[in-house]
Amino acid sequence: MAKRIDVSGLSAYYGAHKAIDDISMTVEPRSVTAFIGPSGCGKSTFLRTLNRMHEVTPGGRVEGKVMLDDENLYGSHVDPVAVRRTVGMVFQRPNPFPTMSIFDNVAAGLRLNGKYKKSQLNEIVERSLKGANLWNEVKDRLNKPGSGLSGGQQQRLCIARAIAVEPDVLLMDEPCSALDPISTLAIEDLIGELKERFTIVIVTHNMQQAARVSDRTAFFNLAAVGQPGKLIELDDTERIFSNPSVQATEDYISGRFG
Ligand SMILES: Nc1ncnc2c1ncn2[C@@H]1O[C@H](COP(=O)(O)OP(=O)(O)OP(=O)(O)O)[C@@H](O)[C@H]1O
C-alpha cells in the first residue's frame, strides 16, 4: 500500500564528512517524485536514508526524522531489515542474483519471509512479473538464470523482485542509466503504471525523463565542492521545468550549470 513520506531535518554523514544537510520534504503516496541535481550533491545518499541503507556504509550516520505515514523509520524500536522490505530499492545497474533462476530471483524476498506454499509463490511470481511487464518475455523460461536476460529485461526482473514483497515505497537510483532508449521507455511506462500502487522516488540525470515520469521534482545542489548537498526546491514537475522559483534550478535545468 502506497504511503506518504515526510522527512524533517535530515542530515547524513560519511564519518566526519556531511554529505547532505538539513533536508525536509514530503513525498505524496501514489505519485512519482524525481530527484535531480549535479553529481555529488547527495541524491543517492539521501535516497538511501529513506530505507536505512545509508547506515550500512562504514561511518554512515543519519540525523533527523523520516516518517512513513505515522511511523518514524529511525525510531529506536524499528528493525532496519523490516524497513528495507517496506521501502524497496532498484539500483542503477541491474543486479539479479546471477546463479538464480528467473523464478527464484523474484521469489527471493518472499522466501526470506519463509511462509509461502509453492502454489502461492507461483502466483506471486507470475503477478510480479506481469506487474513489471516482463511475464510474456520470460514465462517459458522461468527456470533459466536471470543473468541470461538483456539489460532492460534484467532491470524489469529487479523491479519484479522489488514489488513481489509488496513494498509501500519504491526507490529507484538512476534505473535507466545502463539501458538503451527502448528499454528506458519500457521502464518509464512501467513507472507510470506502478505509481497507482506504490509511492515512487526516482533519481535521474535525464531531464526529459524527470519531466516525462514524475509528478513532483526535487532539485538538489551544492554551494561549493566539499560542502554538503541541500534541497533547493521541490515543486510540481511542470512548474520546475517551466517556471522554477530559484535561479539555481533554472540554471541547472537549462544547462547553464557550473
Ligand atoms: N561510501 C562513501 N564514502 C564516503 N563518501 C561518500 C560515499 N558515497 C558518497 N560519498 C560522498 O557523499 C557525497 C554525495 O554523494 P552521492 O553519491 O550521494 O551523490 P549523487 O548526487 O548521487 O551523485 P551522482 O549524481 O554522481 O550519482 C559526495 O561528496 C560523495 O563523494
Ligand SMILES: [Mg+2]
Ligand atoms: Mg548517485
